Every structure is written in C-alpha cells, then in structure tokens.
Amino acid sequence: MNASATTPPAIELKGISKAFGPVQANRDISLSVAPGTIHGIIGENGAGKSTLMSILYGFYRADAGEIWINGQRTEIHDSQDAIAAGIGMVFQHFKLVENFTVLENIILGAEGGGLLRPSLARARRTLEELSREYGLDVDPDALIEEIGVGMQQRVEILKSLYRHADILILDEPTGVLTPAEADQLFRILRRLREEGKTIILITHKLREIMDVTDTVSVMRRGQMTATVRTAETNPEQLAELMVGRKVLLRVDKAPARPGRPVLEIEGLRVRDDKGVERVKGIDLTVRAGEILGIAGVAGNGQSELLEVLGGMRPGAGTIRLNGAALPLHGRGADGQARRAAGIAHVPEDRQREGLIMEFHAWENVAFGYHHDPAYQRNALLMDNAAIRADTERKIEKFDIRPADPWLSARNFSGGNQQKIVVAREIERNPDLLLVGQPTRGVDIGAIEFIHKQIVALRDAGRAVLLVSVELEEILSLADRIAVMFDGRIMGERLPQETDEKELGLLMAGMSGEAA
Amino acid sequence: MDKMPKWADVVLIPLISLLLATILSALVILGIGEDPIAAVKIMFDGALGSTYGWGYTLYYATNFMFTGLAVAVAFHARLFNIGGEGQAMLGGLGVAMACLYVPWPHWSIALLAAGVAAMLFGAAWAAIPAYLQARRGSHIVITTIMFNFIAAALLNYMLVNVMRPEGSMDPATERFPAAVHLPTLHELLAPLGIGFSKSAPANVSLLVAIAACVLVWALIWRTRLGYEIRAYGHSETGARYAGISPFRITMIAMLISGALAGLMAINNVMGEAERLVLNSTEGAGFIGIAVALMGRSHPFGVFLAALLFGFLFQGGAELALWSNIPRELIVVIQALVILFTGALDNMVRMPLERLFLALGNRRRDMGEGAPLPERKPTQPTE
Numbered sequence: 001m002n003a004s005a006t007t008p009p010a011i012e013l014k015g016i017s018k019a020f021g022p023v024q025a026n027r028d029i030s031l032s033v034a035p036g037t038i039h040g041i042i043g044e045n046g047a048g049k050s051t052l053m054s055i056l057y058g059f060y061r062a063d064a065g066e067i068w069i070n071g072q073r074t075e076i077h078d079s080q081d082a083i084a085a086g087i088g089m090v091f092q093h094f095k096l097v098e099n100f101t102v103l104e105n106i107i108l109g110a111e112g113g114g115l116l117r118p119s120l121a122r123a124r125r126t127l128e129e130l131s132r133e134y135g136l137d138v139d140p141d142a143l144i145e146e147i148g149v150g151m152q153q154r155v156e157i158l159k160s161l162y163r164h165a166d167i168l169i170l171d172e173p174t175g176v177l178t179p180a181e182a183d184q185l186f187r188i189l190r191r192l193r194e195e196g197k198t199i200i201l202i203t204h205k206l207r208e209i210m211d212v213t214d215t216v217s218v219m220r221r222g223q224m225t226a227t228v229r230t231a232e233t234n235p236e237q238l239a240e241l242m243v244g245r246k247v248l249l250r251v252d253k254a255p256a257r258p259g260r261p262v263l264e265i266e267g268l269r270v271r272d273d274k275g276v277e278r279v280k281g282i283d284l285t286v287r288a289g290e291i292l293g294i295a296g297v298a299g300n301g302q303s304e305l306l307e308v309l310g311g312m313r314p315g316a317g318t319i320r321l322n323g324a325a326l327p328l329h330g331r332g333a334d335g336q337a338r339r340a341a342g343i344a345h346v347p348e349d350r351q352r353e354g355l356i357m358e359f360h361a362w363e364n365v366a367f368g369y370h371h372d373p374a375y376q377r378n379a380l381l382m383d384n385a386a387i388r389a390d391t392e393r394k395i396e397k398f399d400i401r402p403a404d405p406w407l408s409a410r411n412f413s414g415g416n417q418q419k420i421v422v423a424r425e426i427e428r429n430p431d432l433l434l435v436g437q438p439t440r441g442v443d444i445g446a447i448e449f450i451h452k453q454i455v456a457l458r459d460a461g462r463a464v465l466l467v468s469v470e471l472e473e474i475l476s477l478a479d480r481i482a483v484m485f486d487g488r489i490m491g492e493r494l495p496q497e498t499d500e501k502e503l504g505l506l507m508a509g510m511s512g513e514a515a
Numbered sequence: 516m517d518k519m520p521k522w523a524d525v526v527l528i529p530l531i532s533l534l535l536a537t538i539l540s541a542l543v544i545l546g547i548g549e550d551p552i553a554a555v556k557i558m559f560d561g562a563l564g565s566t567y568g569w570g571y572t573l574y575y576a577t578n579f580m581f582t583g584l585a586v587a588v589a590f591h592a593r594l595f596n597i598g599g600e601g602q603a604m605l606g607g608l609g610v611a612m613a614c615l616y617v618p619w620p621h622w623s624i625a626l627l628a629a630g631v632a633a634m635l636f637g638a639a640w641a642a643i644p645a646y647l648q649a650r651r652g653s654h655i656v657i658t659t660i661m662f663n664f665i666a667a668a669l670l671n672y673m674l675v676n677v678m679r680p681e682g683s684m685d686p687a688t689e690r691f692p693a694a695v696h697l698p699t700l701h702e703l704l705a706p707l708g709i710g711f712s713k714s715a716p717a718n719v720s721l722l723v724a725i726a727a728c729v730l731v732w733a734l735i736w737r738t739r740l741g742y743e744i745r746a747y748g749h750s751e752t753g754a755r756y757a758g759i760s761p762f763r764i765t766m767i768a769m770l771i772s773g774a775l776a777g778l779m780a781i782n783n784v785m786g787e788a789e790r791l792v793l794n795s796t797e798g799a800g801f802i803g804i805a806v807a808l809m810g811r812s813h814p815f816g817v818f819l820a821a822l823l824f825g826f827l828f829q830g831g832a833e834l835a836l837w838s839n840i841p842r843e844l845i846v847v848i849q850a851l852v853i854l855f856t857g858a859l860d861n862m863v864r865m866p867l868e869r870l871f872l873a874l875g876n877r878r879r880d881m882g883e884g885a886p887l888p889e890r891k892p893t894q895p896t897e
C-alpha cells in the first residue's frame with residue numbers, strides 16, 4: 001500500500017440506480033463513507049433508503065452503478081458476498097429464530113463444521129470476547145422469545161460481528177425501542193466506532209441523526225439530495241432537505257383550556273384475543289378542549305385501550321361519555337354504537353383497520369359511517385353520488401393527493417391514506433376523538449398537517465385521546481401525558497414539566513417516585 | 516399501485532386462459548388421432564348451430580348462472596361456498612313439494628311459490644355450515660362439502676321412501692301437474708313470431724336467472740348490505756373497526772348464496788324434468804365455482820362464463836354423439852377449461868402482471884373491483 005495515499009472510503013457507491021417497475025426507488029446515487037465513522041441516512045418513508053441498503057447487502061441488484069468497498073470494486077450478488085466483503089446488516093424486522101438460544105442464533109448459518117458441539121463451544125468463547133470488547137451484554141443461553149427487543153437487537157449486531165463485519169448497516173433500529181434502549185444502542189454504536197467499525201444508520205428521526213452521526217446524507221424521492229457534516233447542520237435544515245420545503249417541527253398551539261370531563265374511565269380491564277389481560281384496571285379522564293397523550297412502548301395495553309373505546313373489543317369496568325355509561329360488551333358496544341354516541345376513531349393500523357385497501361377513496365370515506373342518512377338514496381340503495389361529492393369536499397379541504405375519489409386506497413401514499421382516515425373522522429366533529437399512531441409511516445409534511453387538524457379539533461372544545469409510541473409526538477401534541485406500562489398507568493405528567501428521560505423511565509416501568 | 520389495468524384482469528386473463536385450455540384440448544384430441552378442427556366444428560354446430568342447440572346451451576347456462584352467482588356472493592364475503600350442489604338439491608326438494616302438494620291455478624303463481632320454496636330450502640341448507648363457521652369457526656369449505664353428501668343421502672331417502680309414487684320402481688317423484696308447466700323459449704318466442712326449437716329445455720327460468728344477475732349486481736354494489744359484505748370480505752379487522760358484525764355478514768351472505776343455488780331448481784326440476792329425480796343437479800353446483808372464478812365474482816362475468824360453460828356442456832354432449840372422441844375425453848376438455856380459468860388463474864396472471872409492470876403501465880383503476888380468491892396479506896407500513 002502506498003503510504004502517502006489517504007485511506008480509501010470504507011464504502012463508496014457510484015451512480016446506483018434501481019427501479020421497481022415504474023417506481024424509480026434509487027436514482028443515480030453516489031455515496032462515500034469514511035472508515036471509522038457513523039454515517040446517517042435520513043429520508044421520508046419511501047425515499048429509497050432501504051432499497052439502497054438492500055443493494056449494498058446483495059438483496060437487490062442495482063440496474064446501474066458500482067459498489068466499492070475499501071477502495072476495491074466489489075460485486076455483491078447475495079448476502080454471502082456482502083458478508084465476505086465485511087458488511088453486516090441489522091434489519092428493521094429481526095431475523096432471529098424465536099425458540100433458539102442467543103448462541104444458537106448467532107452461529108446459525110456460520111456453524112463452521114459439521115459437528116455442533118465443538119463449534120458451539122468455540123462460538124461461546126468468541127461471543128464472550130466480542131461482548132467484552134464492545135460492551136454488548138447478552139446471556140448466550142437465553143431463548144430469543146424470552147428476551148426484550150433491545151436485547152434481540154444486540155444479538156443481531158453480535159451476529160454481524162461474529163461474521164467479522166467491519167461495516168454495519170442498521171435500518172431504522174430504534175422504531176421498536178424505548179428512549180433508554182435507544183440511548184443504550186447509541187452508546188454501543190459509538191463504542192463500535194471507537195474500535196474502528198464503520199456504521200450506516202438509517203432513520204427518519206432527526207434527533208437520532210443529530211445525536212450520533214458524524215456525517216449525514218439526505219434522501220428524497222430516490223435521490224441523494226445532500227450530504228453534510230452533522231456538526232454543521234441543524235434539524236430544521238435537514239427537515240427542509242427531506243421534504244423539499246420549510247416545515248414546522250414544533251406544533252404551534254395555544255395553551256389548552258380544559259372544560260368538563262368528556263370521557264371518564266374507571267377500573268377498565270381488557271383482555272386480548274388470547275385471553276391475556278392487557279389493560280389491568282386503569283382510571284383516566286379526558287376533558288373537553290384537551291389532548292390527553294398516552295405514552296408507552298408498543299404492546300403495553302395502549303392498543304387494547306383504544307380498541308375497547310372504539311367498540312372493537314369487549315372489556316370490563318366503567319366508561320362514561322358525557323356522563324352516560326357506555327356498554328362494554330354485547331350489542332351496543334360495537335363500532336356503530338360508539339360512532340352514534342359521538343366517538344370518532346383514527347385507528348392505529350390504517351391499512352388493516354381504518355381503510356379497506358381495495359376500496360376506492362370514496363368508498364373509504366363512508367367506511368364506518370355507511371349508515372349515515374346523508375349517504376342513503378332510499379331504504380334500499382346507498383347514494384354513491386352523495387358519498388363521492390362528500391369525498392371531493394374532503395379531498396379539497398385536506399389536500400389529499402392525487403385528488404381522485406376513484407383511486408383505490410392502496411394507491412395513495414401512507415400520508416395521504418392517513419389523511420383520508422383523519423378527514424373522515426375529524427369532519428364528523430366528534431365529542432371524543434380517539435387517535436392511535438396518527439403519523440406512523442407518514443411523511444413530515446403530512447405529519448404537520450395532521451397535527452394541526454388534531455389541535456384545531458381540540459380548540460373547538462372537543463376531547464382527544466392520543467396514543468403514540470413516538471415520545472416527541474406526545475410531548476409536542478399532548479396537553480397532559482399519561483404513561484402506560486404493562487397495562488397500568490404509571491403516572492401522569494404535564495409536558496412542560498417533564499422530559500423524555502423521565503417519561504422513558506416511566507415507560508420502562510420505574511415508578512414515578514424512583515424517577 | 517395496481518399491478519395491471521382492470522381490463523386486463525377481467526378480459527385478457529380469462530381469454531388467455533381459455534386459449535391455453537383450447538390449445539391443450541386440441542393437443543389431447545390430436546393425441547388420440549382425431550381432428551381437433553372437426554371437433555370444434557361439431558361443438559359449435561351442436562351448441563350454437565341451431566335453435567335446438569341454443570336451447571340446450573341456454574338451459575345449461577341458466578343452471579350455471581344461479582350456481583355461479585351463489586358462489587360469487589359468498590366470495591365477496593370471502594366465504595368459499597362449495598355446497599352449491601347440495602343447496603341446489605335441496606332447492607329441488609322445495610320445488611317438488613311446492614309443485615306436488617299444492618294445486619296451483621297458473622304457472623306464474625306456481626313459479627313464484629316454487630321459487631320461494633327453492634330459495635328457502637337452499638338457504639336453510641347453507642345456514643348450518645354458515646352458523647358453524649360464524650360461531651364455532653368450523654371451516655366452511657369442509658362443512659359445505661360434507662353437506663353435499665348429506666343432501667344426496669337425504670334426497671335419496673326422500674325419493675325412495677317418501678315421494679316415490681306407489682308401485683313405481685324409479686326413485687323419482689311423479690310428474691308435476693300440467694298447470695305448473697313452465698313456458699319454454701319456444702312457447703315464449705312464438706307470439707313474437709320467432710321460431711324456436713320445440714324440444715329444447717330452455718325456459719322462462721332463463722329470464723329469472725338474468726334478473727338474478729342484475730339484482731345481485733345491485734345488491735353488491737348499490738346497497739349498504741353489499742357494501743358491508745365487500746368490506747368484510749376484504750378485511751375482517753376493518754369490519755370490526757367499522758362495527759360490521761362478522762356473524763351477521765357470514766350468515767346473510769351464506770343465506771343469499773344458498774338461496775341462489777337453491778333457485779336453480781326452478782330450471783332443472785320445474786322447467787326441464789318436471790319431476791324430481793336423483794342426481795338432477797348434474798354437478799352444476801361445482802361448475803358454479805369455476806363460473807364464479809372465471810367471472811371474477813362479477814354478475815356480468817358470471818353471466819358470460821355461464822354461457823361459455825353452457826356451450827361446453829352442450830357442445831361436449833354433441834361431440835360425444837357425433838365423433839369417436841370418447842365421453843371421458845369430453846369431461847377432460849371441460850376439466851381443462853375449469854383448470855385453466857379457475858385453478859391456474861395465477862399461472863396466467865403472474866407473467867401478465869410482470870409484463871404490465873415492465874411496461875410501466877400506470878392506469879387509473881376504474882369500475883368495480885371483485886375480490887380475489889385468496890386473501891393476500893397486506894404489507895404493513897413501517
């Protein structure tokens with residue numbers, strides 16, 4: 001090696017393009033990552049981040065372009081090639097075998113010899129060394145199904161390190177983590193950097209980019225729009241680069257003026273489909289003119305809480321709306337009855353619940369409100385023309401694109417799908433709006449708009465119950481925050497008097513006093 | 516984005532499937548040393564070359580419209596009703612009872628009563644599997660198949676032990692009275708000065724079947740019930756969100772489905788045989804599955820597919836009569852069409868979808884969509 005030459009980039013992509021049919025997922029992308037750095041790639045959903053990384057990892061073949069690893073032109077046809085080139089990848093959805101131990105998962109596919117026992121022993125030694133070296137604590141004999149997601153992620157990282165990865169790609173790694181777990185992950189990433197590893201971190205969260213990366217690339221609609229040093233940029237600039245226009249990151253809202261209680265919950269208990277109790281006796285009140293935010297890591301009973309309130313699931317206990325008790329099971333406890341009582345519901349999963357993906361936009365606008373007399377022509381037939389006219393109004397008012405009532409729901413982007421649901425529910429002017437994960441998989445521009453609509457409903461004196469796993473969203477949108485853990489409310493806080501750290505502790509089940 | 520334009524889905528795929536089935540059938544005919552061109556000519560002449568042929572083609576098509584609609588309605592609720600055969604048998608029982616045990620003054624009133632009886636019996640036969648599915652989760656495919664066997668046994672018992680006339684050796688009811696004779700196409704068209712074969716069985720039931728197509732279309736795409744059926748068919752969780760009761764939709768969709776299958780009996784039992792015999796359904800309940808698949812569960816598609824299968828049935832019968840091609844081979848040809856248009860749908864669909872994706876054909880989807888036979892898992896967003 002020529003001593004005078006500077007070290008080549010660990011990864012260099014030159015002119016990568018990739019199309020899926022008419023969708024140009026990556027367009028002439030060039031990227032250069034210096035060794036021993038953490039490089040962030042940020043972009044809205046569908047910008048092409050995962051596609052680019054899948055090309056680097058050999059899942060897709062690029063239509064055009066070259067990959068250079070450590071200054072060498074490298075052909076990567078499959079993940080074997082990627083591993084041989086020293087690339088490891090931690091996917092958004094972990095690829096672990098649930099009923100295998102940590103150790104078994106780590107050596108899976110890299111057993112190194114026909115006999116399991118000696119290779120297990122060897123792997124155990126290697127694993128212990130790796131754990132020590134990088135501060136990655138895991139119990140090698142724990143079953144995957146028994147450890148938390150944070151730990152599972154560490155197993156994925158160890159899997160890559162075990163295969164001698166020098167370049168580690170993490171695709172949206174924090175989506176499933178509590179803030180504390182995310183911080184822990186970032187500590188690990190910094191440690192890996194110190195040891196000379198190169199890391200690519202993909203995310204759509206600006207805060208994470210600012211926290212850990214050295215350099216950051218922004219992707220928009222398949223193109224790389226900018227690469228900047230993290231120290232020389234700020235969230236506002238990155239957001240603008242992502243969306244292509246100025247966006248308001250903080251929700252602009254006046255202080256709430258809470259009125260009478262609209263929703264009162266007492267001793268509510270809910271079981272999931274398997275009969276496991278997921279909500280274990282909670283009390284909550286939501287007042288007119290306020291947004292109550294429920295914070296918590298996914299899977300701590302928030303979904304079941306929303307489902308009971310929305311009439312999708314039976315429960316036990318007491319729920320009162322405007323002082324009148326609502327039935328919690330049997331007839332009169334379904335979604336129709338809830339809507340009639342004045343509850344609107346933006347569900348957590350718009351694709352499986354809030355929309356029928358095969359239905360036209362206009363059919364979806366009537367969804368759940370298909371009994372509305374305004375939508376009936378006579379006792380027998382629905383008034384489809386009236387529904388379409390209503391749809392056109394909502395498309396206009398909520399700036400839903402494309403502005404085509406005949407398009408199937410599946411052909412709208414995530415943000416516009418969500419706008420259809422939000423338009424349908426908010427335009428009912430309900431006494432109580434239930435909102436679950438309103439901006440999951442929604443682009444920044446649409447997030448801003450949806451937040452504004454929710455605040456406007458609050459300002460009109462309506463009650464809003466917001467469930468979100470995005471702490472930032474809860475902190476900026478809610479007027480009052482209740483933290484849920486393991487089916488119970490761990491405490492209530494006012495957003496101006498708390499921070500992510502305190503909420504994070506509550507979300508992890510530490511009681512308020514200890515925090 | 517949709518993988519391909521609607522017209523390709525509803526027109527191109529069935530046509531290509533049909534073409535493939537035809538080519539393969541031709542090869543089979545060649546293989547046994549016969550002339551496929553001559554065979555096709557015999558089929559066309561036999562099924563469409565005369566009003567006699569048309570009369571039979573339309574008669575079979577009428578059966579298939581009813582059973583095809585039955586399968587299609589259930590399909591929209593994502594229920595696979597394999598029990599059309601049994602429901603049609605029970606419909607025949609209803610028709611026979613209505614025609615034999617009540618003296619009707621005029622065929623029109625008799626048709627009305629027999630139709631209602633047929634629908635009630637068919638619906639009742641579908642109700643039990645529907646209930647077992649909705650409340651107990653017993654798979655409707657299994658239960659409806661079992662109910663076909665039970666229906667056959669029940670019919671056997673009724674014909675041998677209860678309804679057989681004294682002294683008759685034939686497991687069949689006696690002939691229905693002349694007053695309930697349904698006008699054939701010959702009788703219907705004569706006043707208009709149109710000549711039609713006297714001996715062909717097509718009858719006024721054809722008009723009922725066409726009306727049923729229109730009504731089912733209105734039900735599925737113009738009524739609230741149809742909206743709920745389709746919503747439930749596409750997404751059960753979605754239905755739960757919207758307050759649509761899965762139990763209610765499962766029951767209603769299956770009752771309508773069973774009623775439509777049962778209604779077939781006004782054609783084959785009341786219109787043609789004019790008495791109830793064993794095996795009067797001749798497998799029409801099963802053909803209905805292929806008809807619904809090929810017709811994309813759309814009533815107009817069902818109408819066209821029923822005509823095609825009517826043609827295949829009548830043409831096939833003529834082929835058996837006028838050529839050296841054995842009867843079994845005709846069944847093979849019919850099975851090939853069913854195989855290609857129904858079961859092997861994806862074989863044609865997938866390459867075509869890829870072709871359209873490659874062409875980058877981005878078209879606005881138009882018209883009404885019918886559900887696909889299988890629940891395709893939706894991709895969760897990140």
Ligand SMILES: Nc1ncnc2c1ncn2[C@@H]1O[C@H](COP(=O)(O)OP(=O)(O)O)[C@@H](O)[C@H]1O
Nearest residue numbers: 020023025043044045046047048049050051052
């Ligand atoms: N396997 C695929 N087939 C067709 N289209 C795809 C496929 N994978 C991704 N796309 C499309 O490519 C674009 C980029 O997707 P992706 O790389 O997953 O974005 P990101 O990870 O930035 O959210 C999107 O429009 C997506 O719909």
Ligand SMILES: [Mg+2]
Nearest residue numbers: 049050051897
């Ligand atoms: Mg992605």
